[in-house]
Amino acid sequence: MKVSFIGGFYGSGKTTLISEMSKKLKEDGKTVLFIDNEKGNSNVDPLFVRELGFDGDELTGGCICFYLDRLKEIMRNIEDKSKKDVLFVEPVSYFLPSKLYFDLRNEFGDEIDLSPITILLDGRELKDVLDNDREFPLIDARQVKDAEIVVINKLDLLSEDELKDIKEMVYELNPNVEIHSVSAKNGNNLDELLEILLKETHQGSDFKSPAMFQEYLKSVSGINERGEEFKFQSKTPLNQPKTQELVQDIFQNLKNDITNTGGKIHHIKAYINDGDSYIKASMPRATNEVDITGKVNKIQKGHLVLNVIAEEVPDDLIYGTMLKTIAKIKNKHKIKIEN
Ligand SMILES: Nc1nc2c(ncn2[C@@H]2O[C@H](COP(=O)(O)OP(=O)(O)OP(=O)(O)O)[C@@H](O)[C@H]2O)c(=O)[nH]1
Ligand SMILES: [Mg+2]
Structure with a gap:
């Protein structure tokens, strides 16, 4: 079984990339x-x-780095590993894959075939770095050095x-790295990347020491994340434009409240589902635009899941902001929402 970790900062497109590559693999019967x-x-x-029909497991609660035993257990419980083709893992976005690869090689040896350490960068964010003469973002830079x-x-x-x-900036950080460029969204260069991830193999880990890893974790400890589920019911059915309007409103409220308390948004995500249809909405750090995937027809009753990832704001405050936003939205859009 090929095992491929797709690392990279919040909103760089890991889930989009993994789901698009998975669709291709499934079409080939894998x-x-x-x-x-x-x-x-x-x-x-x-x-x-x-929703897309792939078998998945979830490791919630925190970074894999603290729950490695649970990851190993999930992987140990995958039956007939030799008959499975690919396992994609999306780690928490600040994670350094070399630490994980080091541990997994010790645990599973030849039982799994690890793809090279792969880090996804958000081209839109790096365009902003170039345009505004900013420093290469710290966490992304560490991940590039690790890749x-x-x-x-x-x-x-x-x-x-x-x-x-952008390629030049990346080579400056890591002259030995192999660089590829894709659009996960429109499928550009995805076949080539998939072939490489399946064919190439991780070449030994350059993981330095547990002490250095602890240092790294301290530097990312300001990032907080909250993920909550709510039930909703609307008096009148919501069509696509109305649902999008609702999500836009939720995102704007969350963004304003968190920014006003001095927090910095990394990614806001929402998922609305009534059992028949869904929409997924996303607002990454590089843009203030809400990007929508999926389509709803007439949605009246269902679930709303909200994820907010922000820096310099405690996760309790993120939760408080979610509740405040929901209270406002309820009145304005005349819907019942509760958790
Ligand atoms: N324009 C464009 N947008 C993309 C591309 N790939 C992903 N996106 C958008 O970027 C946003 C974030 O994508 P995700 O796949 O959720 O990113 P992620 O890395 O999984 O985010 P986290 O799980 O929060 O770390 C979504 O709005 C995607 O639609 C791309 O190739 N081009
Ligand atoms: Mg994701």
């Missing part, structure tokens, strides 16, 4: 498994991946010159 690792109680990404393959995503939003400049 079996694909997916493990998602998030901090929240209830999370958008695994719901979305299951064997760097994938620049959101190629559809980049010019050739911007891509060239």
Whole structure:
């Protein structure tokens, strides 16, 4: 069984990339498994991946780094590993894959075939870094130094010159890394990347020491995440534009409240489902735009899952902001929402 971890910062497009590559594998008759690792109680990404029909497991509560035994247990419980084709794992976004690869090699040896350490970068965010002469974001930089393959995503939003400049920044951080560029959204270069991930193998880990890893974890400890599920019921059925309007309103309220308390948003995600149809909405750090996937017809009763990832704001406050937002939205859109 090929095991491929797709690392990378919040909103870089990991879930989109994994689901698009999984669709391709499924079309070729391959079996694909997916493990998602998030901090929240209830999370958008695994719901979305299951909606697409892939077998998945969820490792919630915190970073894989603290729950490695649970990951190993999930992997140990996968029956007939030799008959499964690919397991994709999406780790918590600040995680350093080299630590994980080091532990997994010790545990599973030849039983699994690890793809090279792969880090996905948000091309849109790096365009902003170039345009505004900002420093390369700290966590992304550490992950690039840790990677064997760097994938620049959101190629559809980049010019050739911007891509060239981004590649230069990446090589400066890690001269030995293999760079690819894709658009997970429109499928550009995905076949080539998939072939590489399936064919190439991780070449030994450069993981330095547990002490250095602890240092790294301290530096990312300001990032908090909350994932909660709510039930909703609307008096009148919501069509696609109305549902989008509702999500826009929720996201704007969350964003304003968190920014006003001095927090910095990394990613807001929502998933609305009534059992027949769904929409997934996402607002990554690089844009203030709400990006919608999926379609609803007339949705009246169902679930709303919200994930908010932000820095410099405690997770209790994130939760408080969610509740405040829900209270406002209820009145304005005349819907009942409760958790
Ligand atoms: N324009 C463009 N948008 C993309 C592309 N890939 C992903 N996105 C969008 O980027 C946003 C974040 O994508 P996700 O796949 O949820 O990112 P993620 O890395 O899984 O995010 P976390 O799980 O929160 O860390 C979504 O709105 C996607 O639709 C791409 O190639 N081009
Ligand atoms: Mg994701």
